[in-house]
Amino acid sequence: MSQVKENDTVKVHYTGKLNDGRIFDSSLEREPLEITIGKGMLIPGFENAIIDMKVNEKKTVEISKEDAYGDINEELFHEVAKEQLPPDVKPEVGMGLTSKSEDGREHQFRVVDIKENHIVVDGNHPLAGQDLIFDLELVEIK
Secondary structure, three states: OOEOOOOOEEEEEEEEEEOOOOEEEEOOOOOOEEEEOOOOOOOHHHHHHHOOOEOOOEEEEEEOHHHOOOOOOHHHEEEEEHHHOOOOOOOOOOOEEEEEOOOOOEEEEEEEEEOOOEEEEEOOOOOOOOOEEEEEEEEEEO
């Protein structure tokens, strides 16, 4: 039986959990995730965990924050004056915001604090700074 290797395209079901057991994402209620190994499409720890798996194999892996979304980067916290927000936006803690840079790229932010004249937004990935646990099932090697 063949095993997953670099450049293979595979289908995998997964359930991603935090250390406290809370599920943050799962493919079980939809189609399995299809990826090509080694293309940097996913966090390194996830791709590395799939290498050498066989079809129908299941396993649980712990992925350190270094092999996931990294540490929280304090430089990605920014203060934004409330008057810079569109008039119809009423900021709330936890709310997601999108900003476009001059080159047209979109950046995702999360509101983490609201002050009198400004808000504080966080540009880190929501899972930055956290170790992750994934339950994996290899469905297919194409």
